[in-house]
Amino acid sequence: MAKANRTIKKKAPVVKNDLVTADIIDLTYQGMGVAKLDGFPVFVANGLPGERVDMIITKVLKNYGFATIKKLIKPSPDRVELEDKLALTTGIAPMANLSYTAQLAWKQRQVRELFKKAQIQASVAPTIGMEDPTHYRNKAQIPAQMVNGRLETGFYRRGSHKLIPTDSFYIQDENVDEAIRVTRDVLQEEGITAYDEETRKGTIRHVMARYGKATGELMVVLVTNGDKLPKKEALVEKIKDRLPKLVSLVQNVNKAHSNVIMGSENHLLWGQEEIKDILLGKSYIIGPNSFYQVNPVTTAKLYALAKDMADLKKTDTVIDAYCGIGTIALTVADDVKKVIGVEVVEPAIEDAKQNARENGIWNADFIAADAPEQMREWASQGKTADVIFVDPPRKGLTQDFIEAVGTMKPERLVYVSCNPATLARDVSDLLEHGYEIDGRIQPVDQFPQTMHVEAVVKLVLKK
Numbered sequence: 230m231a232k233a234n235r236t237i238k239k240k241a242p243v244v245k246n247d248l249v250t251a252d253i254i255d256l257t258y259q260g261m262g263v264a265k266l267d268g269f270p271v272f273v274a275n276g277l278p279g280e281r282v283d284m285i286i287t288k289v290l291k292n293y294g295f296a297t298i299k300k301l302i303k304p305s306p307d308r309v310e311l312e313d314k315l316a317l318t319t320g321i322a323p324m325a326n327l328s329y330t331a332q333l334a335w336k337q338r339q340v341r342e343l344f345k346k347a348q349i350q351a352s353v354a355p356t357i358g359m360e361d362p363t364h365y366r367n368k369a370q371i372p373a374q375m376v377n378g379r380l381e382t383g384f385y386r387r388g389s390h391k392l393i394p395t396d397s398f399y400i401q402d403e404n405v406d407e408a409i410r411v412t413r414d415v416l417q418e419e420g421i422t423a424y425d426e427e428t429r430k431g432t433i434r435h436v437m438a439r440y441g442k443a444t445g446e447l448m449v450v451l452v453t454n455g456d457k458l459p460k461k462e463a464l465v466e467k468i469k470d471r472l473p474k475l476v477s478l479v480q481n482v483n484k485a486h487s488n489v490i491m492g493s494e495n496h497l498l499w500g501q502e503e504i505k506d507i508l509l510g511k512s513y514i515i516g517p518n519s520f521y522q523v524n525p526v527t528t529a530k531l532y533a534l535a536k537d538m539a540d541l542k543k544t545d546t547v548i549d550a551y552c553g554i555g556t557i558a559l560t561v562a563d564d565v566k567k568v569i570g571v572e573v574v575e576p577a578i579e580d581a582k583q584n585a586r587e588n589g590i591w592n593a594d595f596i597a598a599d600a601p602e603q604m605r606e607w608a609s610q611g612k613t614a615d616v617i618f619v620d621p622p623r624k625g626l627t628q629d630f631i632e633a634v635g636t637m638k639p640e641r642l643v644y645v646s647c648n649p650a651t652l653a654r655d656v657s658d659l660l661e662h663g664y665e666i667d668g669r670i671q672p673v674d675q676f677p678q679t680m681h682v683e684a685v686v687k688l689v690l691k692k
């Protein structure tokens with residue numbers, strides 16, 4: 230006999246090119262509106278919750294479909310009309326059609342819902358945002374492609390690898406935009422080709438620009454498909470002459486047949502190998518491959534908050550796990566006895582050591598290692614710390630990292646996260662290992678106009 234609770238999949242109630250009227254009831258983490266047609270979910274590009282729209286079905290898959298808006302019948306009161314439509318169609322700023330206040334509320338709600346789903350009782354504070362949430366990014370990695378026979382830089386149309394050439398990127402610092410524009414012009418003048426993903430021919434894959442907002446120092450990196458860079462001298466002369474803030478021009482070689490943007494091999498073309506920036510009174514040298522937060526305004530708020538939450542004492546020994554070039558470690562060093570940073574990228578650790586020296590900080594040590602492995606080693610040696618800061622990549626902490634925390638039992642742990650889903654998962658594990666949340670979870674808007682959510686939370690060892 231067939232089981233009574235067997236689920237029967239609904240057939241899609243629409244086909245491609247159908248025009249239907251629907252209400253948008255939700256917004257996904259990718260920034261798509263959600264409509265339900267007889268329970269069948271359809272993701273609507275640029276649709277906002279509360280809107281009623283006429284939409285054209287663009288794709289129908291087994292369990293869901295996609296649509297674009299044909300006519301807005303009832304717009305959301307939170308909708309803002311953008312002059313720069315490219316920001317939306319390219320996915321540079323997929324949330325830019327939602328008022329900034331509503332974006333901040335959506336981010337708070339995301340964190341709240343993910344913690345609720347993980348069955349964690351926690352209070353989530355309103356998101357800390359920016360006064361001007363545009364042109365904030367200090368770094369860009371812009372793809373190059375041949376369009377009508379010449380190299381163009383721009384952004385891929387959402388969900389594709391078709392490049393839309395553009396001059397203005399809406400969320401990037403104007404100095405970064407200018408660096409990309411000027412570099413593209415010079416590459417065009419010299420007839421340099423862009424890399425073609427299919428034929429694997431052509432020279433330029435990406436143009437990367439990085440700007441130290443506090444110092445005015447600019448870096449440009451030409452990411453090339455091989456060692457050769459045709460017309461090197463002419464390119465260098467022209468780019469440095471037209472970008473007065475340039476202090477570093479680098480060629481990065483990336484021969485990989487993958488989506489990874491930068492390779493590990495750098496050749497200095499002109500100037501210095503690194504640029505400098507200043508954050509919370511400390512100066513940092515930043516190389517082409519080093520991680521450095523992209524929003525200097527909110528990073529200062531985020532780190533000040535993380536430091537505050539840690540309740541630091543002059544007697545504290547502190548670990549900064551996933552330390553990058555040492556920014557959290559050096560921000561807290563003056564307030565503690567000793568700080569140790571751990572990071573897997575070796576050049577970043579070299580930078581962290583130099584950053585410590587240049588800031589006259591002598592109580593900071595930096596170790597190039599896999600953070601979970603290093604933690605396991607410390608735990609097995611019976612070593613511990615009073616405070617651990619963690620700021621892992623989007624995939625969050627590993628089980629063995631959390632188990633090492635459980636063995637080392639630091640009194641305080643401050644978790645800085647760029648992915649609230651893995652944050653909720655890891656906090657749930659840390660609660661199982663004897664910790665409790667102290668205070669509220671604080672979202673900070675590091676990435677305005679996008680769906681990315683950063684948050685910081687303090688955990689303390691249960692008495």
Ligand SMILES: C[S@@+](CC[C@H](N)C(=O)[O-])C[C@H]1O[C@@H](n2cnc3c(N)ncnc32)[C@H](O)[C@@H]1O
Nearest residue numbers: 520522551552553556572573599600620621622
């Ligand atoms: C979100 S960034 C934080 C960096 C730094 N705290 C900052 O704000 O500039 C995460 C860092 O973790 C590093 N990382 C990734 N996997 C790692 C691992 N297994 N062990 C140690 N560090 C790792 C990355 O290279 C990156 O520098």
